[in-house]
Amino acid sequence: MAAFLAMILKEQKPNFAFLLVLFVSTMIFIFLVDHILAIIQMINKIASNTKVNMVYMETILKIIGIAYITEFASHLTKDAGESALAAKLEFAGKIVILAMAIPILTVLIETILKMIPNG
Numbered sequence: 001m002a003a004f005l006a007m008i009l010k011e012q013k014p015n016f017a018f019l020l021v022l023f024v025s026t027m028i029f030i031f032l033v034d035h036i037l038a039i040i041q042m043i044n045k046i047a048s049n050t051k052v053n054m055v056y057m058e059t060i061l062k063i064i065g066i067a068y069i070t071e072f073a074s075h076l077t078k079d080a081g082e083s084a085l086a087a088k089l090e091f092a093g094k095i096v097i098l099a100m101a102i103p104i105l106t107v108l109i110e111t112i113l114k115m116i117p118n119g
Contacts, residue, residue: 021079063097
């Protein structure tokens with residue numbers, strides 16, 4: 001319904017169309033918060049049962065959160081007609097994700113190197 005209304009409004013009142021899309025997008029996100037929390041709790045339970053270091057799990061969850069929030073912001077920016085800014089947002093999100101992933105990648109590489117016999 002919202003997409004149809006936004007399409008009609010876009011021809012007459014583009015600002016109202018964007019506000020409608022922003023409002024509906026925010027409502028969808030708020031609706032999904034409970035589901036997101038349930039998923040996070042399930043992942044934490046699995047991690048604690050398997051004795052995985054919680055620092056790594058927290059980092060991975062943060063990375064996933066950054067990816068989703070960046071994508072959400074990028075799509076809203078594209079809806080506002082600012083594709084160039086949306087591309088910059090996506091790039092910034094990727095850099096932040098890479099920076100957060102470096103400690104995990106370092107531990108992974110060190111673990112692999114320990115498993116390789118010195119010959």
